[in-house]
Amino acid sequence: MKTRFSFTLLIAVVALSMLLSACGPQATPVPTQAPAAPQPTTAPAQPTAAPAQPTAAATSAATSAPAATTAPTTAPAASTGRVYALVPKNLGNPYFDTANKGAQQAATELGVTVNYTGPATADATQQIQLINSLIAQKVSGLAISADDADALKPVGAQAIAAGIPVVSWDSAIAAGGRTVHVNQAEAQGIADVQIKMALDLTGPNGGKIAILSATSTAPNQNEWIADMKTTLQKPEYSKLQLVDTVYGNDEDTKSYQEAQGLFMKYPDLKVIIAPTTVGIAAAARAVQDGNLVGKVFVTGLGTPNQMRAYVKSGASPEFALWNPSDLGYLAIYTLDAIATGKIKGQPGDKFTAGKLGQYTIAQDGTVLLGPPTVFDKNNIDQFNF
Ligand code: RAM
Numbered sequence: 001m002k003t004r005f006s007f008t009l010l011i012a013v014v015a016l017s018m019l020l021s022a023c024g025p026q027a028t029p030v031p032t033q034a035p036a037a038p039q040p041t042t043a044p045a046q047p048t049a050a051p052a053q054p055t056a057a058a059t060s061a062a063t064s065a066p067a068a069t070t071a072p073t074t075a076p077a078a079s080t081g082r083v084y085a086l087v088p089k090n091l092g093n094p095y096f097d098t099a100n101k102g103a104q105q106a107a108t109e110l111g112v113t114v115n116y117t118g119p120a121t122a123d124a125t126q127q128i129q130l131i132n133s134l135i136a137q138k139v140s141g142l143a144i145s146a147d148d149a150d151a152l153k154p155v156g157a158q159a160i161a162a163g164i165p166v167v168s169w170d171s172a173i174a175a176g177g178r179t180v181h182v183n184q185a186e187a188q189g190i191a192d193v194q195i196k197m198a199l200d201l202t203g204p205n206g207g208k209i210a211i212l213s214a215t216s217t218a219p220n221q222n223e224w225i226a227d228m229k230t231t232l233q234k235p236e237y238s239k240l241q242l243v244d245t246v247y248g249n250d251e252d253t254k255s256y257q258e259a260q261g262l263f264m265k266y267p268d269l270k271v272i273i274a275p276t277t278v279g280i281a282a283a284a285r286a287v288q289d290g291n292l293v294g295k296v297f298v299t300g301l302g303t304p305n306q307m308r309a310y311v312k313s314g315a316s317p318e319f320a321l322w323n324p325s326d327l328g329y330l331a332i333y334t335l336d337a338i339a340t341g342k343i344k345g346q347p348g349d350k351f352t353a354g355k356l357g358q359y360t361i362a363q364d365g366t367v368l369l370g371p372p373t374v375f376d377k378n379n380i381d382q383f384n385f
Contacts, residue, residue: 077111082140084335086328087130088118089145089171089218090250094303095277096145098385099170099328103143106332109354112140114332122215122250124148131155135162141339143331144178145170149219153177165338165345169331170324171220172366179338179345181366182331184322187220189371190275191227193320194300195237197374198271200318201297206239207270210262212283212300214250214276224275243269248279255282259298263290274300280319284310304375304383311380318376325385327369330356334367 086103088096100116107114117134119126124147132155134142142159146152146168156166156177166173169182184190198209211228213221225245232240243266248255255278262269263286272287274280280302287296288310298316303324310316333353336342343349349361359367375383 076108079113080111082110082112082336082339084112084114084141084143084332084339085134085139086114086116086332087127087134087142087144088116089127089147089214090122091118091120093250093278094306095324098303098324099145099331101385102323102325102327102329103332105325106329106336106354110332110336112332112336114143115139119147122147122218124151124217128152128155131159135159135164138162139164141165141167141335143167143169143182143335144173146173146219147171147215148217149174151217165335167331167335167338169327169334171218173219175365178365180334180361182327182334182369183366184324184327184369185372186368187223188227188230190301190320191224191231193372193374194224194273194275195228195231195240197299197318197320198240198273199237201299202240202270204239206237206241208241208243208266208268209271209273210243210266210269211245212255212258212262212272212274212276212279213245213247214279216247218250218276221275228273228275248274248276248282250276250278252278252282255279256286259283259286260290263292263296269296272296272298272300274298274302276300277302277306277321280316281306281310284315287315288313301372302375303385304380305385307375308380311375311377318374320372320374322369322372323385326356329354330359330367330369334359 086100103114117130119130127147128151131142131144135158142164144166149172153174153176156173159166160179165179167180167182168178170184172181199206211225213225231237232242244262246258246262248258259272259282262272272283274283280298280300284298284307287293287298293314299319301321302319303321307316307319330353337351338345343351345361347361347363347365350358352358361367
């Protein structure tokens with residue numbers, strides 16, 4: 001049974017990698033970008049006539065991003081034979097698909113293979129089974145967005161003990177189960193921007209707000225929620241009343257139903273904050289379907305392509321995110337720097353991540369991509385991911 005499962009998995013991985021090598025790496029090279037600042041990867045479908053002013057967050061992304069020290073490398077490198085696995089929380093999520101695009105670009109530049117493989121649902125047990133099988137296949141390195149920080153620690157430690165470096169990215173494995181974590185933005189910054197947007201949407205009189213999260217074990221969402229609760233203690237947010245936190249498990253249908261449940265339970269609810277790209281799109285759709293535009297607003301973390309229609313309809317006038325493609329790109333460059341022995345993955349280690357420039361591993365063993373960008377009707381058409 002187990003052998004049959006492994007064999008089926010092997011076939012699936014081979015088929016997937018053939019598919020990826022057929023479409024991923026041959027994508028048009030991404031134009032040179034300002035380091036870490038989210039940029040369109042292709043021309044926007046309908047560019048706005050006048051470029052909008054960048055938001056404060058976007059400006060700070062541009063100014064505080066690491067400086068590029070080398071010219072961007074986009075030419076395919078000769079194959080090195082190194083094979084990495086890029087493991088998302090779950091498959092079928094456009095956020096992770098976009099991260100994979102960046103990872104495939106890094107793979108082309110580095111001459112390595114990146115196989116994108118993950119569990120069907122955002123479930124730690126499935127993810128651990130998959131990682132065990134990748135360790136048995138002796139991959140050259142693992143880049144994982146964790147479904148549970150502590151549950152994945154033993155399998156991460158096992159990989160490291162077997163000589164396979166582990167980079168967690170997006171959603172961290174607890175220290176000890178990873179070599180380095182590649183963080184999309186400071187957790188407190190991600191929390192602050194979401195609470196600020198909630199107050200923008202309620203107006204100065206505030207009101208009831210609720211959080212619609214991913215899974216209850218998601219390390220990244222749980223950290224952001226804890227930090228949002230800290231932010232809410234500040235005097236300027238005293239009129240915002242957090243009434244509930246519910247979980248849509250990063251599944252569209254469950255997230256939609258949880259949003260509807262919030263409308264029923266709190267008829268005077270003003271804002272749903274969904275710190276997940278799946279939850280925010282489902283909640284905005286539920287607002288539209290329920291004819292609640294203008295009464296309940298949705299904000300949080302979303303991808304511009306999934307949220308464009310809801311920004312324009314007013315269901316979700318503003319939301320935030322970093323560039324997931326850059327995150328996948330940085331995760332693979334970080335992993336490759338460790339796997340090739342360029343760095344050990346220790347605090348203070350410096351390495352260059354292609355077009356994004358130079359990074360330094362911080363004291364807490366993390367690498368930071370940069371601050372999030374706020375999207376609204378003024379700038380959303382400049383982004384295509
Ligand atoms: C979902 C996932 C991911 C998170 C984004 C914001 O796609 O939960 O981990 O970073 O939302």
